[in-house]
Amino acid sequence: MPFHKLGQLCEATKNELLTLTQQNPTFDTKCYSRNEILLQQGQVQRHGFFIHSGKLVSSVVNETGELRHKEFYFAGELCILFAEWIQKSPSFYQISALDDAKIVLVPLAELEQDNLRALKLKLLEQQLLFKEAKEAFLLLNTLEQRYCFLRDERPHWINGLANYDLANYLGVTPQGLSRLKSRVNKAQSTTTKC
Incomplete structure (x- = not known):
């Protein structure tokens, strides 16, 4: 089953992210209420959102005003819109809280630092594997x-x-x-x- 790891973050990477957020007191921690928007559609993404508690969703509001969910993110996961991060483009999606959430804002510029390139590569590799798994999940x-x-x-x-x-x-x-x-x-x- 090519999608058996759908939505699972490698434990080693998850631990690295947790360590990164704990060892950087300059990273802001914020609490968001249910349905609160963390990133508006069309905004440039400057932070990843590491979820301590709660759930986030990335969604798009289409031309008819319909809201369509793209992905869910749970506690212990890092929510990043990868295409927008790589291209440094405005967000095609919005990110909002599905319920009350405690979030650590991880500056994406930090992940560009030389000492975090290995972590960035792991995140990109896992995202590629996830997208392949999701494609198989949805199509097959x-x-x-x-x-x-x-x-x-x-x-x-x-x-x-x-x-x-x-x-x-x-x-x-x-x-x-x-x-x-x-x-x-x-x-x-x-x-x-x-």
Whole structure:
């Protein structure tokens, strides 16, 4: 299964990020309320957001005003819009808090320093692997298979995200996701697995 590591950050990299945030008292720590926007669509990203607690989401508001979720970020993860960081371009996405969140602002300029180039390379490598896994996840599986994978392998997504947010990410209406959950649960009661 090429997407088995979808959404998982290497423990060594996670520990390096945690150490980086703890050893740099100049990095600001801020608390954000649910639905508060940390980075507006169209702004230039100057910080990565290391999540101590809470959840973030990157989303885009399309030309019809519809909000579409691109990615979720959980405690212990670093939220960066990589394409915008590499190209130093305005953000195509916005980043907002899905619930109350405590965030360490990691200046992206810090990750350009020579002593952190190895960490930057690890982050870029993991992002490439993640994108490959996500592409396989979305293209090679049915909606039901994607839901079952998240339920079985990423229960914190199912338990920690609102039905609306999960449905938005999967590209289905909340009602469609509820029907899918019912169908899967009914089928599971007669078998043991999706």
